[in-house]
Amino acid sequence: MVTTGAVRGISSYLLRVETNISSGLPGFNMVGFMSGEVREAGERVRVALKNAGIRLPAARITVNLAPADIPKRGIVIDLPVAVGELICMEMLRQEDFEDVLVAGELGLNGEIRPVRGVLPMVQTAKEQGIRLCIVPKENLEEGAVVEGIKVVGMRSLNELIMYMTTSPRKRDQAVPPGKVDLKALFEDAAAGPADPDFSEVRGQAVAKKAMEIAAAGFHNLLMTGPPGTGKSMLAKCLPGIMPPMTLEESMEISAVYSVAGLLGQGEPLVLRRPFLAPHHSITRTALVGGGIIPMPGQISLAHRGVLFLDELPEFGREQLDLLRQPLEDHEVTIVRQSGSYRYPSRFILLGACNPCPCGHYPDRNRCRCKPWEIKRYLGRISGPLLDRMDLSITVPRARIEDLQSAGGKEEGSASVRARVMEACERQQYRFRGTGLRFNADMGAADLEKFCPLGEKEKGCLKDLFESEAMSVRAYHRIIRVARTIADLEGTERIREDHIYLAYTYRQGDLLRFGR
Amino acid sequence: MKNTNHKYLCWLAGIRGIGRAKKYALLRAAGETSLFNIFFSVGAAAFGQDPGLAARLLYTAPEKELRFLWGEAGANAQGSREGWQALLQARRQDPDRVVEELAHAGISFIGAPEEGFPQKLKEIPDPPFGIYYKGSMPSGEEPAAAVIGARLASGYGREQARRFGRRIGARGIAVISGMARGIDGIAQKAALDAGGKSYAVLGCGVDICYPEENRELYERLQQQGGVLSEYPPGMQPIARLFPPRNRIISGLADLVLVIEARKRSGTLITVDMALEQGREVYALPGRVSDALSDGCNRLIRQGAGPATCPEDILEYFFGTGSGENEARERNVEKAAAKAPGQGRGSVADQPETVMDQTDICRQMIDKQNAGQQGDGTPECAASGPLDQRILRLLSTEDEKHIERILEEIKEISLSAPPAESADTEDPVSLPGLVSCLMRLKIDGKVEESSAGYYRKI
Known part of the structure; x- marks a missing residue:
C-alpha cells in the first residue's frame, strides 16, 4: 500500500494505491473508479519495470485506488503503482513506506518524470502527518519549499530502489533531501530584472497617480486613450509599484502554478507579482479556467497580481461577462462530475481601450466616427464590468515637447512603492479582524463603517451627486477611492480634495453615457 | 390664397x-x-x-x-x-x-403657383412643387441667411455657429438651415434664443423630427419660425432625400454662410446649389491644420466672402455702419442668456459669457499686456489665485486634457519671475489642481466636454 497525492483545483487529497499479486491467470487489473488515462499507468509501469531490469512475475496483479468512491481523472500514478508492485515482489519493504508519499510519472525507460501539483500535494501531506515525500527530481525544489517535511527527488526507478534499500542512516548521504533557502530566493528575486520603471514614462501625472491608487487599494482601473499613448507601458509598471509578495501570497500563487505545471526548474516559487496580458482572441476556458480536467485560467494565474486586458472592447461580451463573478468573489469555481474545482482569482484588473473605433476621438481632425458608432464600440464593455472599475482615466496624446524635453525628474517606482506599502499597512490595521483586505473590497455597509465623512465633505459629495446625476454605485466608488487617496497621503480623515480627485477618476461614467 | x-x-x-x-x-x-x-x-x-x-x-x-x-x-x-x-x-x-x-396634423401646404409662395424660391432652377410646413413660411420679404456646416463639428465651429446665429437672429435676419446635428442645429437654436426667427428645411416629412436629439429645437421652431419640407408628411429620412433639400435652404435665403466644412462634404453641395441660384456665399476662415476648416478656406480662396464676425454678414444686409449699438446688443444677449434651456443661471451674470469670447480676446490681444488676460496660451496664467490661473489656461473653443493643464500650470509656475511667484500659492499639486477644477465645474464655469477634457464655458 503506497500513499500518493492528487490535486483537485489547488487543494490536494491523498490516495492509497493498494497492490496485490495472486495466483491465477497472468494479468494486470486496475480498479478504483478511474478513467481511461489513469489506467494507462499500468502499461507504462510494466514496460518501465522491464527496462529497469525487473521482471514481473507471471501472476494476477491487481491494483486498487482507494477511496473507491472518488472519481479519479487526469492523475498520474505511475510511480506509486510501480512501488506497490515492487513491494509485492518483496524488492522493497512495506514498512519503509509507512507515512511516505510517492508521486511521479514513469517514462518507458524507467526514468521518473515530473508531475503537476507537487506543491499542494506536499502541503497536504505535511498536514496529514506524512514525514517523507518522494517526488521526481524536477519537482524537488517545489516540494522542498514546504517546511517541516522531508522531500527527496528521484531521477529513475533504479535510483529509488537504491535509495530505499540503503540503510536509513546512509540515505541522506546518498541522496540529500531538498533544501530551499527562502530568504535568498526572495532577495534574488528583488534584485533581478525589474519591471519597467515609472521614471521611464514621461509625463502622465494623472495616469500615474491613478496607478498608484490602484496598487494601494487593489482597485481596478480602466485606461482610455488613442493608440500609442503609453497605456501598455504604464500597465507594465504596475507590478513594480505593488508591495513585494509575502511568503503566504507566494505559496498561494505557486500552488496554482504548480497545478498548471508552470513551475519550472530553478523556480520553485513564484516570487514576483504575476502580470498577465492575454490577447483578446482568448477563449473562455483559457481566460477563466476549465477544460475536461479543469485547469486554472488566466484570471487564476494572475492571482495576487495584474490582469491586463488591452483592447477591452475586442474581447467578446461573453468573455467579459465571465469576469464579473470572479471579480466579486475573488475565486472561480468550476463544477464537474468529479467534484468542484476552486481556483483563487484575486487580481487587479487593468483595462485599456480606444475612445472610439478609429482611436482618435476627440481630435476632430482625425476622428470621423459618428456618435452612434462610438456608442456601439464602447457599449461592448458591459455596464456591470464598468461598474467594477473603481478608477477610469483618459490618457491623452503626448506633446512633442514631452518627448523632446531634456527630461525633468520623474518619480521612480521605488518611491511610489514606498507610499503604496504604507497605505497597505494602514489598510491592514484598519481591517484587522475582518475578512477585508483592501479598500476595494469594501461594500456599502463597510463604507459607512470605515469611511466616516465630515459635514463639509458630505456637502461636496452632495453637490457632485446632484450636478452629475451620479448613480449610487458611482457614489460609493468615489468614497472608496477617496479612502485610498487619503491613505496614500497618510491621513485618516477623508478631505474634500480627496473626494474631488476620486471624482476625476470616474470617467468611465462618461464613457458609458456616451460622449 | x-x-x-x-x-x-x-x-x-x-x-x-x-x-x-x-x-x-x-x-x-x-x-x-x-x-x-x-x-x-x-x-x-x-x-x-x-x-x-x-x-x-x-x-x-x-x-x-x-x-x-x-x-x-x-x-x-x-x-x-x-x-x-x-x-x-x-x-x-x-x-x-x-x-x-x-x-x-397641424401641417399647411402652399403650392409654388400660389400666391404667397416666396418669389426667391420660385426662381431657382428647379423649384419644388410646393412646401409643406408647420409654423410659418418665410415671407420672402424679410432678409434671410442660411447658416450651414458640418455635423461633427469642432469646439470652434460650435462656438462660432452660436455666435453668428445669435447676432444674426437678434438683428431680425431669419436663419435658415437643416436642423441637423452639429452646426445647423446650434446656429438655429442660437437664433431662437436671441429672439430671432428661424426656419428649418427637412429631408423628410415635416411630421417627422430628424434627428431625434433636436426635438426641442423642432418644437421651438414651430413657434418662432417654421419647419418646412417639400416632401409629403410621412416621408422617412433616407439619404437620397437630403441633397435636394439643400437647394431649398439656399433658395429661401439671400446669403449662405458656411461655418465649418471638410474639403468634401454635404455642406459644399449646398454651396454649389447656392452659386447656381446666384446667392452670395460667405465662409468662416479657420486654422489651416484643421480638417474641418478645409472646405471653408478653399471657398474663400475661390472667391467666397470671408466672414470673421457677424458684422460682416450684417454689412451685407444693412450696409456699412451696422457695427451697432453695443449696449442694445448686450441687453438682447442678456435676455437670451436667461432664456430657458440656456444652462446654469449663474453663468448669465458673468459678463464673460454674455459677450463673445472671441471679441473680448481680440480686444485684449490688442492691449499690450504682461499676461493680464488669457486666450488659452500658458504665458498668460502666471499669477493669481489658482482658479483664475486655470480659467486663463482654458479656452471656450478647444478642450484641454487635465494632464496638459497640470503640465502647463507647473511650467509657468517654474518660469514665473520670483517676485510674482511669491504672491501665488505653493507649487501646484495634482489634488490641489483637481479640487479647483471640480469646484469650477460645479459652479458651471468649465465643463468636461469629453472624458478628461475641459473647456471654459
Missing part, C-alpha cells in the same frame, strides 16, 4: 410616384388646354389667377382626356406607366380628406 381649389393642389402634391417636373408639366398642360373651356366655362387665362383650377381639371377630367393631357405633359417612357397608375389611383382619393388630414 386659400381658396376652394387649393385642396386640389394639395392633392396633386401628395401623389407619390409622379415627379416634380411631371406635376408641373401636367399643370401647365391642363392650364393651356381647351378642355378648360369645356369643363369650367372659363378661359385658360383663369389658370393664371387660380392654379388650383388646373389641378381640379386633372382630378375631374374623364380618363380619355386625362390620357391626352398625360401625353401632353411630356413622354417619359421610364416610370411613365407607374406614374400613370399612381395618378389614376390618386383620383380615388378625396381632396377634402387630404386637406383635413393635413390640418389635423
Whole structure:
C-alpha cells in the first residue's frame, strides 16, 4: 500500500494505491473508479519495470485506488503503482513506506518524470502527518519549499530502489533531501530584472497617480486613450509599484502554478507579482479556467497580481461577462462530475481601450466616427464590468515637447512603492479582524463603517451627486477611492480634495453615457 | 390664397410616384388646354389667377382626356406607366380628406403657383412643387441667411455657429438651415434664443423630427419660425432625400454662410446649389491644420466672402455702419442668456459669457499686456489665485486634457519671475489642481466636454 497525492483545483487529497499479486491467470487489473488515462499507468509501469531490469512475475496483479468512491481523472500514478508492485515482489519493504508519499510519472525507460501539483500535494501531506515525500527530481525544489517535511527527488526507478534499500542512516548521504533557502530566493528575486520603471514614462501625472491608487487599494482601473499613448507601458509598471509578495501570497500563487505545471526548474516559487496580458482572441476556458480536467485560467494565474486586458472592447461580451463573478468573489469555481474545482482569482484588473473605433476621438481632425458608432464600440464593455472599475482615466496624446524635453525628474517606482506599502499597512490595521483586505473590497455597509465623512465633505459629495446625476454605485466608488487617496497621503480623515480627485477618476461614467 | 381649389393642389402634391417636373408639366398642360373651356366655362387665362383650377381639371377630367393631357405633359417612357397608375389611383382619393388630414396634423401646404409662395424660391432652377410646413413660411420679404456646416463639428465651429446665429437672429435676419446635428442645429437654436426667427428645411416629412436629439429645437421652431419640407408628411429620412433639400435652404435665403466644412462634404453641395441660384456665399476662415476648416478656406480662396464676425454678414444686409449699438446688443444677449434651456443661471451674470469670447480676446490681444488676460496660451496664467490661473489656461473653443493643464500650470509656475511667484500659492499639486477644477465645474464655469477634457464655458 503506497500513499500518493492528487490535486483537485489547488487543494490536494491523498490516495492509497493498494497492490496485490495472486495466483491465477497472468494479468494486470486496475480498479478504483478511474478513467481511461489513469489506467494507462499500468502499461507504462510494466514496460518501465522491464527496462529497469525487473521482471514481473507471471501472476494476477491487481491494483486498487482507494477511496473507491472518488472519481479519479487526469492523475498520474505511475510511480506509486510501480512501488506497490515492487513491494509485492518483496524488492522493497512495506514498512519503509509507512507515512511516505510517492508521486511521479514513469517514462518507458524507467526514468521518473515530473508531475503537476507537487506543491499542494506536499502541503497536504505535511498536514496529514506524512514525514517523507518522494517526488521526481524536477519537482524537488517545489516540494522542498514546504517546511517541516522531508522531500527527496528521484531521477529513475533504479535510483529509488537504491535509495530505499540503503540503510536509513546512509540515505541522506546518498541522496540529500531538498533544501530551499527562502530568504535568498526572495532577495534574488528583488534584485533581478525589474519591471519597467515609472521614471521611464514621461509625463502622465494623472495616469500615474491613478496607478498608484490602484496598487494601494487593489482597485481596478480602466485606461482610455488613442493608440500609442503609453497605456501598455504604464500597465507594465504596475507590478513594480505593488508591495513585494509575502511568503503566504507566494505559496498561494505557486500552488496554482504548480497545478498548471508552470513551475519550472530553478523556480520553485513564484516570487514576483504575476502580470498577465492575454490577447483578446482568448477563449473562455483559457481566460477563466476549465477544460475536461479543469485547469486554472488566466484570471487564476494572475492571482495576487495584474490582469491586463488591452483592447477591452475586442474581447467578446461573453468573455467579459465571465469576469464579473470572479471579480466579486475573488475565486472561480468550476463544477464537474468529479467534484468542484476552486481556483483563487484575486487580481487587479487593468483595462485599456480606444475612445472610439478609429482611436482618435476627440481630435476632430482625425476622428470621423459618428456618435452612434462610438456608442456601439464602447457599449461592448458591459455596464456591470464598468461598474467594477473603481478608477477610469483618459490618457491623452503626448506633446512633442514631452518627448523632446531634456527630461525633468520623474518619480521612480521605488518611491511610489514606498507610499503604496504604507497605505497597505494602514489598510491592514484598519481591517484587522475582518475578512477585508483592501479598500476595494469594501461594500456599502463597510463604507459607512470605515469611511466616516465630515459635514463639509458630505456637502461636496452632495453637490457632485446632484450636478452629475451620479448613480449610487458611482457614489460609493468615489468614497472608496477617496479612502485610498487619503491613505496614500497618510491621513485618516477623508478631505474634500480627496473626494474631488476620486471624482476625476470616474470617467468611465462618461464613457458609458456616451460622449 | 386659400381658396376652394387649393385642396386640389394639395392633392396633386401628395401623389407619390409622379415627379416634380411631371406635376408641373401636367399643370401647365391642363392650364393651356381647351378642355378648360369645356369643363369650367372659363378661359385658360383663369389658370393664371387660380392654379388650383388646373389641378381640379386633372382630378375631374374623364380618363380619355386625362390620357391626352398625360401625353401632353411630356413622354417619359421610364416610370411613365407607374406614374400613370399612381395618378389614376390618386383620383380615388378625396381632396377634402387630404386637406383635413393635413390640418389635423397641424401641417399647411402652399403650392409654388400660389400666391404667397416666396418669389426667391420660385426662381431657382428647379423649384419644388410646393412646401409643406408647420409654423410659418418665410415671407420672402424679410432678409434671410442660411447658416450651414458640418455635423461633427469642432469646439470652434460650435462656438462660432452660436455666435453668428445669435447676432444674426437678434438683428431680425431669419436663419435658415437643416436642423441637423452639429452646426445647423446650434446656429438655429442660437437664433431662437436671441429672439430671432428661424426656419428649418427637412429631408423628410415635416411630421417627422430628424434627428431625434433636436426635438426641442423642432418644437421651438414651430413657434418662432417654421419647419418646412417639400416632401409629403410621412416621408422617412433616407439619404437620397437630403441633397435636394439643400437647394431649398439656399433658395429661401439671400446669403449662405458656411461655418465649418471638410474639403468634401454635404455642406459644399449646398454651396454649389447656392452659386447656381446666384446667392452670395460667405465662409468662416479657420486654422489651416484643421480638417474641418478645409472646405471653408478653399471657398474663400475661390472667391467666397470671408466672414470673421457677424458684422460682416450684417454689412451685407444693412450696409456699412451696422457695427451697432453695443449696449442694445448686450441687453438682447442678456435676455437670451436667461432664456430657458440656456444652462446654469449663474453663468448669465458673468459678463464673460454674455459677450463673445472671441471679441473680448481680440480686444485684449490688442492691449499690450504682461499676461493680464488669457486666450488659452500658458504665458498668460502666471499669477493669481489658482482658479483664475486655470480659467486663463482654458479656452471656450478647444478642450484641454487635465494632464496638459497640470503640465502647463507647473511650467509657468517654474518660469514665473520670483517676485510674482511669491504672491501665488505653493507649487501646484495634482489634488490641489483637481479640487479647483471640480469646484469650477460645479459652479458651471468649465465643463468636461469629453472624458478628461475641459473647456471654459
